[in-house]
Amino acid sequence: MTKAVVFAETPDAYAELIGGARDLADELTAIVVGSEQDAATVAAYGVAVRLIPRDDSLLLDDHWPLVVDQITELAPELVLLAATLRVRALAGQLAVRTGHPVASDVTSLTGQGPGYAFRTVRYGGATQQDGTAAALIVLTGSGMFTPAEPSSDGPVSVIAAAAQSGLVKLLSRTPRSEETVDLSAAEIVVGVGRGISSEQHVQTAHALARALNGEVACTRPVAEGLGWMPKSRYLGVTGAVITPKTYLALGVSGQVQHMVGVNGAETIVAINKDSKAPIFERCDLGLVADIEQVLPSLVEELG
Amino acid sequence: MRVLACYKVVRDDADLVVADDRSVSFGRGAAQISDYDLHALEAAAQLASATDGVAHCLTVGGDEVKDSKLRKSALSRGMDAGMVVADASLADTDAQHTARVLAAAIQSVDDFDLVICGEGSADRYSQQVGTQLAANLGLPFVNGVTRIEAGEGSVVVDRTNEAEVETLQVSLPAVLSVTAGMNSPRIPSMKDILGAGKKTVTEINIADLPVKTGGNGLAVQPELAPEAAERATEIYQAADLAAFVSKLREVVGKDVK
Numbered sequence: 001m002t003k004a005v006v007f008a009e010t011p012d013a014y015a016e017l018i019g020g021a022r023d024l025a026d027e028l029t030a031i032v033v034g035s036e037q038d039a040a041t042v043a044a045y046g047v048a049v050r051l052i053p054r055d056d057s058l059l060l061d062d063h064w065p066l067v068v069d070q071i072t073e074l075a076p077e078l079v080l081l082a083a084t085l086r087v088r089a090l091a092g093q094l095a096v097r098t099g100h101p102v103a104s105d106v107t108s109l110t111g112q113g114p115g116y117a118f119r120t121v122r123y124g125g126a127t128q129q130d131g132t133a134a135a136l137i138v139l140t141g142s143g144m145f146t147p148a149e150p151s152s153d154g155p156v157s158v159i160a161a162a163a164q165s166g167l168v169k170l171l172s173r174t175p176r177s178e179e180t181v182d183l184s185a186a187e188i189v190v191g192v193g194r195g196i197s198s199e200q201h202v203q204t205a206h207a208l209a210r211a212l213n214g215e216v217a218c219t220r221p222v223a224e225g226l227g228w229m230p231k232s233r234y235l236g237v238t239g240a241v242i243t244p245k246t247y248l249a250l251g252v253s254g255q256v257q258h259m260v261g262v263n264g265a266e267t268i269v270a271i272n273k274d275s276k277a278p279i280f281e282r283c284d285l286g287l288v289a290d291i292e293q294v295l296p297s298l299v300e301e302l303g
Numbered sequence: 304m305r306v307l308a309c310y311k312v313v314r315d316d317a318d319l320v321v322a323d324d325r326s327v328s329f330g331r332g333a334a335q336i337s338d339y340d341l342h343a344l345e346a347a348a349q350l351a352s353a354t355d356g357v358a359h360c361l362t363v364g365g366d367e368v369k370d371s372k373l374r375k376s377a378l379s380r381g382m383d384a385g386m387v388v389a390d391a392s393l394a395d396t397d398a399q400h401t402a403r404v405l406a407a408a409i410q411s412v413d414d415f416d417l418v419i420c421g422e423g424s425a426d427r428y429s430q431q432v433g434t435q436l437a438a439n440l441g442l443p444f445v446n447g448v449t450r451i452e453a454g455e456g457s458v459v460v461d462r463t464n465e466a467e468v469e470t471l472q473v474s475l476p477a478v479l480s481v482t483a484g485m486n487s488p489r490i491p492s493m494k495d496i497l498g499a500g501k502k503t504v505t506e507i508n509i510a511d512l513p514v515k516t517g518g519n520g521l522a523v524q525p526e527l528a529p530e531a532a533e534r535a536t537e538i539y540q541a542a543d544l545a546a547f548v549s550k551l552r553e554v555v556g557k558d559v560k
Binding site: 089104124282 | 316317319321327397398399402425426427428429430431433434435437438439443444445446447459462463464465466467468469470471472473474477484517519520521522523524525526527528529531532534535536537538539540541544547548550551552554555557
């Protein structure tokens with residue numbers, strides 16, 4: 001009998017965790033920190049729920065010791081956690097308590113009786129590594145598993161222990177204000193590389209993206225070295241990873257550190273004046289040309 | 304305030320070479336301080352300077368972490384002294400063991416109010432060492448830190464999570480993981496680098512540390528490059544711009560004019 005436990009910060013993140021964990025263990029328990037309504041939402045997927053009532057006067061993190069206690073008591077072989085900032089910290093507490101390893105941001109996870117096989121990426125996806133462990137704590141983003149469908153309600157048990165205030169106290173909270181773009185939603189992404197030599201031409205790339213109803217993105221040096229675009233728009237190692245229908249790379253040389261962010265594109269189109277640029281081996285359609293000369297006519301033709 | 308910054312030595316991913324069998328090597332690429340940890344060093348240096356305190360640095364790894372250039376690189380970033388735990392058994396070790404060794408090294412010195420880590424390492428980026436280090440030390444921990452302000456017996460930090468910025472008061476001693484967005488790491492001057500050579504680096508022998516042992520059952524394969532998707536590589540020259548454009552229209556779903 002193998003056991004799995006799932007946990008997420010918000011009720012809406014459970015469907016995927018439950019969908020994934022069901023295939024990987026015989027017995028499944030969801031731990032929920034929240035309200036009775038939250039517990040009912042999760043139990044509706046036909047899973048047993050242990051509810052730790054949320055004390056709104058405390059930080060969410062103040063509930064972590066109770067979550068760790070519950071998971072330790074259940075002694076599961078697999079813990080599936082929806083990876084948010086605070087849950088990453090929880091994973092560390094759990095790892096130290098149980099001695100089980102943490103696999104962060106796995107790209108695959110399968111049962112390998114007894115135990116689990118998983119794949120993680122290194123250098124932001126430039127390399128990957130396969131591993132196995134008899135018991136494992138897994139941090140996963142969304143999109144990994146097929147969400148479970150609601151079925152008959154599972155049982156809910158309420159944990160009586162109360163969370164205690166810790167050594168970290170909340171002073172105030174404010175909504176985030178800086179630009180956050182969701183490049184992953186765009187069907188067409190126009191990427192700007194160092195082959196574009198002036199900020200003025202970056203504006204033309206923006207115009208092209210608008211004409212194609214797409215988003216604009218860039219390589220790391222364009223965001224970090226030149227500062228022509230916010231960091232939220234750079235693709236690749238440590239940056240965003242996208243899977244659009246079309247990625248249009250303008251003046252991008254095609255180094256692996258960038259390409260790992262765009263290799264999931266259905267079609268890659270590249271324009272670069274250097275015919276030996278590595279991107280011409282990794283694209284579907286290419287044009288060897290000076291990007292600054294052809295860009296205005298592209299905007300006109302495709303606008 | 305007595306501040307300790309932890310850093311990891313990694314290979315420079317710019318030197319990554321992929322062989323035909325997808326195995327990877329780093330050519331003659333030099334080892335370097337993981338990018339994210341430069342922000343931890345900078346945060347420690349700024350905090351020490353703002354509080355008339357001291358900033359030390361600590362790294363754990365294989366024999367490469369003893370390299371004098373790397374030591375100087377860390378020390379030249381506003382550090383007063385450094386500590387190194389180097390042992391062949393620690394090369395490419397996982398987050399769990401790294402956190403245990405760091406914790407044991409910090410306990411052996413027992414001299415810091417605040418420990419600062421980067422958000423994750425440039426190679427694994429598992430974002431686990433800070434939280435596990437804190438749990439091993441039994442200290443409060445905050446990750447996603449985007450601002451630190453010194454207080455009396457505490458620090459006030461901003462934690463930027465997915466939806467909001469929480470301003471938190473953290474009792475000391477504590478462990479923080481700082482984000483890459485929180486500061487701009489200094490570029491050491493020649494004077495900084497020369498001065499770094501005169502600073503003390505303590506080598507701690509792993510055998511002298513009471514590190515919790517016992518494997519975590521983890522077994523890993525050698526790292527590989529991902530399988531590359533086959534691409535059509537239909538390349539046009541500048542003179543064939545019109546043909547390229549009509550092909551591009553098909554790709555992006557624009558009707559041919």
